Amino acid sequence: MNTKKAQKGSLLASPKGKAITVFIIAVVVFSCVATVFAVANIPKEVTVLDGNKSQTIVTNESEPAKIIRQQGIKLGKNDVIDETQFDKDNSVLIVKREISVQFKSSEGESWKVTLPARTVEDVLAYLGIELGEGDAVTPQSFDVISDGEQINFYKAGKAKLIADGELINVATSNKTVREIIREKGISLGSDDYTIPALDTIAEDGSQIELIRVTFKQESEEEAIKPKTLYKKDASVPIGMTQLSKKGKEGKRLVEYTIRYENGKPVAKEETDSKVLVKAQAEVLLKGSAEFGTGKKDLKEKDLKFSKKYTGIASAYHEPKGNHCANGMEVAVGRIGVDPSVIPYGTKLYVTGYGFCVAADTGPGVAGMGRFVDLYMNSEAECEQWGLRDVTVYVLK
16 A cells, blocks of 8 residues: 555656646636636627717727727817716716806806716706705706706795695795696696696795686576566657556576585576566556647546646747746746746646646736646637636646
8 A cells, every 4th residue: 555655646746747737727827818808808788878869889898988989989178988887787988078058046146167068967966066855957957968058946945735625835946836736646627727827837935726616507496577568658748658567577497507616606607597487578658749739638547646736727828939937948738837836847737738847937827816827829729728627637
């Protein structure tokens, strides 16, 4: 046993054994180097973002600058390559071009900013601005920004929203009323509306009210007012009317659509109706008889009067153009009275003479026992009339 061990040990210690060992080590090292070299040169996909352009390429290059040059992308003096997303997981290169943009703060201040940037977010980061809860910016932070554009920053404000009986505090920051309501998960009916209107930008400290609109059908019984019909009648003087037939109300069933806003009725529209009882028209006799020429044989029942007097009526005549005591020109139908008993302008009916008006006075009714003095067209008519007993009706 000892002899064999000695022989084996002497083999490894020989020059030939050493050569074999060196060869094995060299092969292993070469294999490792080759493996590393092969892995390093495996083609991979890289996405290059440049403004609004996005291109995905396959390359063996590992250096960002070489990849950019490989694609023929030229960089300006102050343009930069953002490598923050260039790793084994993403492999994204972002080209940020030097641009100048106008920045406007929520306080209304505005200034010019020049920097290498691709998105609005790059500008905000450059200015050290972080968007807090409710803050807003236009264009949006992830939007690509171009040279010469304006960025508007809106600090979150507070407003109050009254909806469905609740008072809700909301953030405003350049949001429309519609956007605020949508964010709160509140649905709008087709007829619902808001104050202010949905497309209004909500301002800090403002109050928004949601108006819920509903409709309801209701029915009611209503009276139908009678119509008034007029008929000409020669037994009634011009300018006067006399009731011939009393009207009677009817009845109808009316359908209404009631508009409610937040539960309160605000408008009522008739949509249908049905007559239950027809109305009966009122008939009025419209006078067509001129004073002094109306019927002289009317019955007392045909007259509407408030008072009546009996007495003696005389007659008189004066030339046309003369005037009565009340200033009217003398004419048939304008008679003399005692104004202390019958005031001027009173409309009268005198039996045997007709309709007339109190307009004059004179010796015929001044202490001579005559109640009225009737104007005639001629002295002959006066003589024919003479003195007569009459009834004088004071018309309503």
